[in-house]
Amino acid sequence: MSTVLRIENLRIETDGDTPRTLVDGVSLQVDRGESLGVVGESGSGKSLTVLAALGLLPVGTRVTGGRIVIDDRVLVDVEADVWAGERELRALRGRTAAMVFQDPMSSLDPLRAVGAQVASAVRVHAPRLSRRAARERAIDLLTSVGVRDAAERAATRPHQWSGGMRQRAMIAMAIAHDPLLLIADEPTTALDVTVQAQVMDLLAEVRDRTGSALVLITHDLGLVAENSDRLTVMHHGRVVETGATRAVLAAPAEDYTRRLMAAMPAEQERATPAVRTGEADALVAENIVVDYRVSGRKTPVRAVDGVSVRIAAGETVAVVGESGCGKSSLAKAVLGIQPAAAGTVVVGGVPVRSELAARTAAERELAQIVFQDPYSALDPRLTVHELVAEPLRIRRAYNRATVGTLLADVGLDESYAKRLPGQLSGGQRQRVGIARALALRPRLLVLDEPVSALDVSIQAQVLTLLDTLQREHGLGYLFISHDLGVVRSIADRVIVMQHGRVVEEAPTAQIFSDPQHPFTRQLLAAVPRLDGPRRTARPAAA
């Protein structure tokens, strides 16, 4: 069996007078037809390592040690002072090794037809091919990755393609020249679980068909368990553990691997509910309808169609569903950010108007939100102290000590007060966002995918924090999520939404043990699990 990619003792450092080591002594190897999972949290160097293999390191970083060999060609050998030139690398990219990036939304040019973009990927390494032939090949490729009516769809631009379809197009481009090596960097992180399952099926099928090797970079151990033959765990720029996927996950030898596995949301419901009886319900929303006006269309698009939610004080109700199912619109309607076209909202026993602008400040206090994206949630110019102080200042209730208490509540000590968001990690930012949301003592907290942008270990910490705060303050949580694992460990009840309607609502345990609706079953089946079914049989030795 021949080795497609071999990295030995790779070291990557930043440029500059005082270089920081980002990747140190990393070795990995992928054979033909094999699938290697590279797992680690953000900053572990997993992406840098494979980018280095293609000579695509970002500006400001460089390889300072080790060897990189692709298909018996030595691309980098620092000791022997061998450095592949840009020409050699270009000839290699796309032909010998191809990459599928994380974000299918930004990897495609929004102004060009998808088919034309696939055709250019074909022509890069086959310049003699006529445009027409390239276009035909592009359509064949799109058909082969499961794009229906590829000939017609090829002429449309990316905004008319869903996330999953775009990722299929990216894969079509990557396999245009039957590469020996496919590198997929978090290929499904931006996708729904059901779509994720389809894309992973496709990658497995492509691998079977072309016999290429796959390097799957991800933070999701479940995904690796189902989709890789061997596994490399990285942490702080070093390889922690490597071995056959099944063996490593069954009996991890290293402490860090065990911690990663332990941080995965537990496959069980939370033990003691925090529901408080005798207090006003945190939220009673009835028959909520949300419409969006679309320019050029007479009838508005109905995002939420008569949904009712009731959340007791201290209760967590999760709303799950695929993107576009209306779960975020529901949250916005509760907050008034997107006024409901019909229906009533009562927060903490107080009926509030549908439009945010029509609500009094005291009414707005009752429901607060923690945003999904910890990067856009905080004004980059304000210090942590000022960020948390803002709601208090709005209500003219600012008090230095109060801000300190709020920060302490979310586990941030005095030393963080003067920092800017740019100096915080994703988890710390999310803590600041939670402290800000709690500043006005709300009855209901809307959590819009609060942990989906965080690493698993950080996820676990934030979820624990949310649980503690809920018990302390008797908060009701409206928990919007697409991650069923997270939902299982925090929610008391689950509402499953599809096409703007509720298809199933039940206590968490019941949803997971005895799902009624076919869509719920489909969602549950798509979640990657450590002990999930293997997607690929190891191909026979070549």
Next chain:
Amino acid sequence: MTTSLTLATAPVVRRWRPRPGAAVGALMLGTVLLLTAIVPLLPGFDPMGQDLRAALRPPFADPAHPLGTDALGRDLLSRLALASAVTLGMTVVIVIMNAVLGSLIGILAGYYGGRLEALITLVSNVTLAMPVVLLLIAICAVLRPSAGLTILVLGCTWWVGYARVTRNIAAALRRQDFVVSPLTQGGDSVWVLTRHIVPNVWPHTLIIAATDVATIVLITSSLEYLGLGVQPPVPSWGSMIFDGQRHLAGDPWLALLPGLVMLLAVGGVQFLSQQFTAETRGGLLRKGGMR
């Protein structure tokens, strides 16, 4: 879903690393500023006083007139100093007027959108289509040309660039969660605009303003050259060059010296503003990178 667009908001000002171009720029502009600041303090400072017996003295010939005299025997060094103060002063006022007006319009258009934005876009396009210099000439044909008039006309017609850029930034900011958050806590639009939008927009305004200074210097000087703007006997770079060009054959320094000062000022500002934009561009690009 985690598809999020990280907006490059306020340029992150990091360690200031001077570029060689910036040092040259600072030196050039510094010379001009020094000229305007020091010369009026010297004993022989007299930009208006005529002395026909001492007319057209060459530079470095007469200790009483270090840079010589013009056709009316007025001290050239004094006149250059006053002209620099006049032209730079006018430029600064015009740039500030446009920056404030344009950013305000752009921010309102971007934040509120809808009909207000459509109206503002229409007004911008009309303004952009207007030939400013011809407009000023037309107005001066009716009213008496003066510095104030030039400032007023230029100060109200050069804002479209600011409005366009700030509109886009404000529109992108409006969709950011940190702008929505204060609204859910009881804040109003004024709060959001003053606390979050303006502070995140103004660094961009500053960048445009820095690059605009040179343009405005050239435009006001061309207008002065045409006799629109500051009226004699008060000197300006443009009017000094106009006066000097009649003596180009015999006494070229009369036109060359104000031209040189203008070159120093415009070049200096350009070099400096490049440092400024390069610095902030680094900040903008840094976001969304690896790690």
